[in-house]
Amino acid sequence: MKLLVVGTIAFDSVETPTASRENVMGGSATFFSYAASYFTPVNLVGVVGEDWPQENTEMFRSRNIDTAGLEVVAGEKTFSWRGKYLPNMNDRETLELNLNVFGSFNPELPESYKTTPFVFLANGMPEIQLRVLSQMREPKLVVADTMDIWITDHRESLLELLQQIDGLVLNDSEAKLLTGAENLVVAGRKVLEYGVRFCVIKKGEHGAMFFSSDDCPECLDCYVLPAYPTADVVDPTGAGDSFAGGMMGYLASLDATDLDSIKKALVYGTLVASYNVEDFSLDRMMQIERSDLDKRLEEFRCMMTLV
């Protein structure tokens, strides 16, 4: 099944304690689309300026990522971000942010996109996420991401969005901010009360937690997944979006929304993210194939098996 994503497409400049890159491909929709493309075709919705190289668009197409929804604004610049990671490689500082074309982004979906069954609303203003959603015709599964600024300054629209979607993906500090709970188990359960069927709390190198209002009598209502232990963390930028891309891509490929499929999808998300952090931008993901993910899945499965 096809998977639609709306989000940022950006030029990233990234500094880590040991290396740096200038103006490499980034943005939530970029990482998400590439990660999902191991599993399923993607309908990409985003905006770039005239500085966006045509070869980047060609690269998307070569991965079965449809760019009919990629708007190119003449005379303007692509969204750009500059950030610096602290030595722990988990915390980062934003040094510069230029919204550029993204500042007035108000997507009109191509007609062919409107029936896409799986939808991911990457981190963005909730009003825009709602507007995109209003253009969709009976999607099967809608999941959104969000961030601190929308939680604090656009809370009402965000809560309206949560009434209309199936799942929310957010990181641990955002989950605490949204719910006011310091304990993540409490926070995850509170997110469900806002109206979503499930919630994924991302914890970076510590993995992810999954909360679901679906009954599974033998199980906890909370499922905790460690991250794949990689020794080679070069650049964590896009890890959360790659995670979401792997997860949603796998679900779309199965045309599934049940609990067991979501659990396995979380593992694929984890594995794609583990590759993503091993180099800057899309560089490491570009070196691997679905078979590499399945190899890592076997290692992960072995790790998770209790004797």
Add this chain to the structure above:
Amino acid sequence: MKLLVVGTIAFDSVETPTASRENVMGGSATFFSYAASYFTPVNLVGVVGEDWPQENTEMFRSRNIDTAGLEVVAGEKTFSWRGKYLPNMNDRETLELNLNVFGSFNPELPESYKTTPFVFLANGMPEIQLRVLSQMREPKLVVADTMDIWITDHRESLLELLQQIDGLVLNDSEAKLLTGAENLVVAGRKVLEYGVRFCVIKKGEHGAMFFSSDDCPECLDCYVLPAYPTADVVDPTGAGDSFAGGMMGYLASLDATDLDSIKKALVYGTLVASYNVEDFSLDRMMQIERSDLDKRLEEFRCMMTLV
């Protein structure tokens, strides 16, 4: 099989954002012993002052914790600690520390203890850990804990200890300090180079990582275990020692030191710790039995099962 532990026995005064307790039972050997006592008899080595209530000692005995190695020093006071947890319930500040009798602790093991097959050297000065170890006759499995002050100020003795023991248990910041590595996978592997057969890095609410030099061809050399997701974290004091107690207690009960048993032992450690944090001191652990741990094990197993 019997399990020996040497460590602190203390009066703890604990402040959390929502509650506090004064002078409750604490100390590494206390938490460890109680946690291990669900699984196996324990030989306790420690020291207290004359302010230590006899009923606490009776409580140990009622749990099959041998107190022949518990020295009571007349005219002196028991070790005491006062600490305060930050709202995240993970970070804490030490407000007061009185070594008292522990300052001159130099344990002479009772003859009956010297052949105990399983040994845990709880966090303490490496010179004392070495001295205890030198009194043991051919132990089967020796595991130690350590902390920042020994890593920085007693490094040589600590490295000597690592040559003589089987496993090291330490927390994430200590592992980084010991090895100089920021990435925990790298840090865990480096610990093995110091001479231990395995290493457990504890990550508090994020679970634990296990590194082993034993070959397991299908598996990673790193095994990551999430914590049991408890919504009810009242006081994390002693979580690490309860974890170690559950782990070592389970291994001693099986008389096992193989990799598969250690993996399962890590899960029992995780589960005992998950109960320990649900109240102050030993209060929550005192309410449960082995069967409660096995019930939580089933939930944990269900959580870990990939479809």
